[in-house]
Amino acid sequence: MIRNVLFVCSLTLLVCTSAFSQVTTADTLQVTSVQTAPVVDGVIDGVWGSAAELTVPLGETYDVHNPASITDCAGCHAFNSAVTVKLKAVRTTNRIYVLAKWPDSTASFTRGGAWSFASGAWQKPTPDESEDRIAFFWPIGQINGNPYNTGGCMAKCHMYYPTDTDPHVSTHGIVDDAWLASGRADMWHSKAARGASYLSASGSNLTIDSSTHQVMAGTFSMTGHLDDKYVDVWAPDSVNGEDGGRYPDAGSGGDSNNRIGDGSRPKFMEKAPTDFADAMFLTQQEIDSGECVGNGTTGVSDVDASAYWQAYSGLKAIVPERILKAPTGSRGNLDFGAVWSNGIWTAEIARDLQNGNNDDVQFDPQNNYTFEVALFDNSRHGYEHRTSQRYLLRFGPITGIERDVLALPASYNLKQNFPNPFNPSTMIRFDLPVTSSVSLTVYDALGRIVTRLIHGERMEAGSHAVRFEAATSIPSGVYFYRLDSGSFSAVGKMILLR
8 A cells, every 4th residue: 555645835935025024134044064964754863953943933814714804914924923933954065955843733634625425425524624834935036026025925825815905806716925026936835735746654643633634643744745836927817727926847746636527526535545644645656556446537436435435434534635646847856754743843845956947046055045934724725824024044154174074076077967868857967076157058969059057157066966857849859968167168968859
């Protein structure tokens, strides 16, 4: 039996301009250099002991069940709720790791679209529920979020808005408040029930509420990937649905809806889930391996539902609204692991400092980065969301001893891309013995520039990896990639095979 999971948290970091969102330069999230990378599983390794902890106070909306009250920013901007999130950050030569801890009395995985057959017919008994989340939002260059340029407001996904004050009137009654008047920002987006990918899920000594299907006590663990997205100028329903100004990165996402075309029943359910963790996360791999009943067009029949619902009921679980799968391309480049244990969430996130994707912030240890963080506690469309002021992420210096420990490359080296042949993405890796200016360019067989993956950027000494994502307009064939850094130049050959 496969136990797969997806935990999607939203971590949002943003440059804002209002008086509410002045950067708290006195309090920074310091990135500490380490010899050994932490394991990204939500368990705090000893390596985190060397990192300084930043305690971030959060604000909160006034009335968590009143859609109109969400436009009243005073509660959020007071930053005096009872909840804080504690953050740490470390890095190796080419990757950054973020640790987050926050209190939450229950672990919530169920969304409003989840299914129950308890009454003998398919119903959605949890319309006001949504999974726990954490979110970061990072600016990419100069951005403007007006009118959502107040502290924390960008670090969120959706919310309902009263029609008379909705700046972007939509047919579904939701406006996405993650949008920009100009510029672009990177969003690390995690939700504890769907989103990017899955690797594992498990629980021990769990106490589960049979009505809400929330975990009340015990320990629940999961690993996977964050849903990597970016924020840009708002687009109407006809262009971007209810997501407004939030767009998927290159590649494919890690989930799809578990409902048939008319929305009347789920497509699939497991025949014999082994435990609560297995039941609450439905994966494409489980469907493909024959562990489920149902059909992508007609869904789970009432006869099959009657036969197999007892397993869910006995586990106090519910049929999830999403089918999870592995993401591709840049959507899968954020590793994630989280543990909820008796009222505390602990989450770890990891990513390459530089990955060459223009939808992601590219971390240069010579610079500082502003960010915001937001938490969501099992609330539908953001009624209960807690946001922070802007903070600075600052890279600490690498001392001479630390440089030796981190085993810097002895020479320049451009490595063979992998995979090769590829379709549609591949990783190009190279070594820099010293901090220097770097350009990495892709050419076609006639020597014409296809794209500049890196263009004269200053990069730290160490090993680096950059993803090349071939657009659909680029045909199959032989291509070349060239690395230039100081007096060093090298060329590699790769094959795109559609």
